[in-house]
Amino acid sequence: MVVKPCVSAGAQNTVAVGRDDFNERSVEIENLLKVQDYMVQPFVEEIKNGEWSFIFFNGKYSHCSLKTPKQGDFRVQHYHGGSISYPTPDSKHIEQAGTYLKSLPQPTLYARVDGVLINNLFSLMELELIEPYLFLDGNRDFLGNYYQALMGLMVDL
Numbered sequence: 001m002v003v004k005p006c007v008s009a010g011a012q013n014t015v016a017v018g019r020d021d022f023n024e025r026s027v028e029i030e031n032l033l034k035v036q037d038y039m040v041q042p043f044v045e046e047i048k049n050g051e052w053s054f055i056f057f058n059g060k061y062s063h064c065s066l067k068t069p070k071q072g073d074f075r076v077q078h079y080h081g082g083s084i085s086y087p088t089p090d091s092k093h094i095e096q097a098g099t100y101l102k103s104l105p106q107p108t109l110y111a112r113v114d115g116v117l118i119n120n121l122f123s124l125m126e127l128e129l130i131e132p133y134l135f136l137d138g139n140r141d142f143l144g145n146y147y148q149a150l151m152g153l154m155v156d157l
Contacts, residue, residue, distance in 0.1 A: 001018075001043055003015050004038060015028065047074050050066045050076065053128075053135060055112055056101060065085065065086055067083070067084050112128035
């Protein structure tokens with residue numbers, strides 16, 4: 001299982017715990033619980049293949065990144081040794097990620113839909129709507145897509 005803070009960023013104070021090391025890690029977890037609230041999630045083995053981040057501007061797909069953990073770790077963030085790439089995703093995964101935006105009560109300027117591929121289907125892990133990192137530095141076109149989304153809002157005003 002994964003134990004992580006309810007409010008966090010960058011896998012801060014996030015730990016993976018298994019049956020074999022639960023007893024020895026319980027003191028660490030108890031100490032973490034004294035500081036803030038935590039949640040428990042099942043450990044998804046597919047995270048070892050990477051976490052996909054699909055970026056949408058005004059509900060329209062812009063680009064994606066694939067964050068891959070270093071060997072032997074599950075945390076995908078670069079400061080934990082993970083790497084970031086900008087592959088071209090399968091169109092069905094873009095569509096699957098986009099379906100989560102349809103459930104929102106109103107459109108958003110930007111959204112980042114994070115998840116993993118399980119049996120070649122996109123599975124949601126997080127829907128980032130408040131100050132997500134948008135991976136605009138991966139390609140000059142990404143910033144242009146964001147600019148166009150902003151300009152589209154200006155036209156609507």
